[in-house]
Amino acid sequence: MDHSGTRTEADPTFRAAEVTDVPELVALVESAYRGDASRVGWTTEADILDGQRTDPEGVRAVVEAPGSTLLVVERDGRIVACCQLEHRGEHAYFGMFAVRPELQGAGLGKVIIAEAERRVRAQWGAREMHMTVISAREELIAWYERRGYRRTGKTSPFPYGDERFGLPKRPDLEFELLVKELAGA
Template sequence: MDTAPRPVGELTYRDAVAADTEAVVALVESAYRGDSSRTGWTTEADILEGQRTDPQGVLDVIEAPGSRLLMVERDGELVACCQLEHRGEAAYFGMFAVRPGAQGGGLGRRILAEAERTARAAWGVREMQMTVISVREDLIAWYERRGYRRTGKLSPFPYGDERFGIPQRDDLAFELLVKSLA
């Protein structure tokens, strides 16, 4: 796994290492939970309370075979991250977080494009897959504008497992979104 920084514009992309775990947890939590997440548009604070991830979950992604956690830095500061996982002819995209104050200016679009490029180059995959909470219509629409399509395939939200948050409604599920990278 290549851990050397690679500049792309004013952004630097690198693979996370174990020492990055706490910084990644803090970024992901700030983007999705609590009051800090409300300054960005990706907040899940109205549908889920509690944590979004924890140090062990992040470390599992960093250390898993066929998995990469991309760190995105600007001037040495962590501004975003995302998970890529090799799954045969597809790659899974997850744990995508952009610092709330940096959202809405095209940064997420650039990072998603770089993640797609990285997955194609590293693994030769033909498709990117992700799961999004099905009630997140605004987020799903954002991904659709970037070429992802809804599949209608739902998987249950892990109710009762507080590692993934404390649901504030009873209709949560994950929907599979896909995009051809061929």
């Protein structure tokens, strides 16, 4: 929005993903995390993982799952980002967060995560947002910490041997649970 409160073309719009969005969403997630294209942005996992980040079946499952929304973010009619929101009782899960590499670092991620938090409070009465991040991703964890998420020290193993999640380049990968209490829930 501009300073008068009027919506501008550059402002993102949000909607639930549809099955027809799956191919474009897979390409978006892959571009944000894998391969040389991902190196344009700062969220790349190319130094720790090869292979795919997701696949059409995985994205379709999130789109179709009850109690789950794959939130699509558009700017000027073009998909520029997405994130998964899943209702899990008193908390919601935030995942599959991807922003086009060339748009990373310009503040769009902050807008998206704030909208995601607002939606899970309003739709599901969620009191907390949970997410898992590869613990080796210190810069990414620090970004979430600046947004109010805290490290819990609770970890879960990386699915070594399951190529659907990528091909690890190092033996010490694990996921750490990050949690944020949501005000007003």
